[in-house]
Amino acid sequence: MSKIYLKAMEDVVQRNTDNTNRITEQAQGFVVSENAGDSLLHTSFDLTTAQSIVKHLHASFLKLAQSCVRDLDTDDKLCFLRVKTRKHEFLVSPEEAFTVTVVL
Amino acid sequence: MFPDLPQKPPRTLRYVEKAFDLVKSKKHVRDVVILNESGHPVMSTMDREDAVQFSGPFQAIRGRLERGMSKIDPTDELLMLRIRTRTNEVLLVPDSKITLLVVQNAHDYFEK
Numbered sequence: 591m592s593k594i595y596l597k598a599m600e601d602v603v604q605r606n607t608d609n610t611n612r613i614t615e616q617a618q619g620f621v622v623s624e625n626a627g628d629s630l631l632h633t634s635f636d637l638t639t640a641q642s643i644v645k646h647l648h649a650s651f652l653k654l655a656q657s658c659v660r661d662l663d664t665d666d667k668l669c670f671l672r673v674k675t676r677k678h679e680f681l682v683s684p685e686e687a688f689t690v691t692v693v694l
Numbered sequence: 695m696f697p698d699l700p701q702k703p704p705r706t707l708r709y710v711e712k713a714f715d716l717v718k719s720k721k722h723v724r725d726v727v728i729l730n731e732s733g734h735p736v737m738s739t740m741d742r743e744d745a746v747q748f749s750g751p752f753q754a755i756r757g758r759l760e761r762g763m764s765k766i767d768p769t770d771e772l773l774m775l776r777i778r779t780r781t782n783e784v785l786l787v788p789d790s791k792i793t794l795l796v797v798q799n800a801h802d803y804f805e806k
């Protein structure tokens with residue numbers, strides 16, 4: 591990444607500190623990744639857990655879910671995902687440039 | 695020799711019919727599809743072709759998700775998957791031997 595881009599990302603993270611603090615008060619943590627390269631941008635987890643979520647949830651599962659929704663109806667679009675397992679619940683919100691996952 | 699695995703209750707035909715009627719009678723529910731172990735629709739409010747066409751992608755989604763979950767946490771197990779699209783909301787609930795697919799109107803609002 592270019593230095594200007596990294597600087598812009600740091601600015602966004604700084605401006606959203608209040609939001610991320612509110613998330614971590616009620617949830618186990620969050621992961622923010624970039625859509626273009628599926629790279630980790632910001633997280634409250636340790637690096638191994640965050641990379642695992644980005645790799646399996648964002649890069650693999652979310653892309654398939656989005657393409658399946660488009661297959662069923664070309665006008666439709668995936669807005670939000672909730673994955674409830676026995677131990678956790680993953681809330682995945684894909685945006686235009688980023689994907690945010692909150693783990694309850 | 696083998697430790698007792700947790701016994702899941704049997705899924706009889708009457709249970710499946712009861713679950714189908716119960717879910718179908720809920721407010722805001724548009725369509726219900728029940729798949730068997732092989733992934734074939736056995737009960738549906740859609741036409742048969744529509745049900746087959748609709749359930750195929752969700753079986754693929756479920757398979758991909760379960761493989762991903764086993765990488766993130768091998769001891770975890772999928773209970774429910776909820777997909778919110780622009781026009782509706784789809785719930786996928788894996789049960790013992792059946793899979794429940796529900797299409798309902800979304801209760802929230804997305805400006806997208």
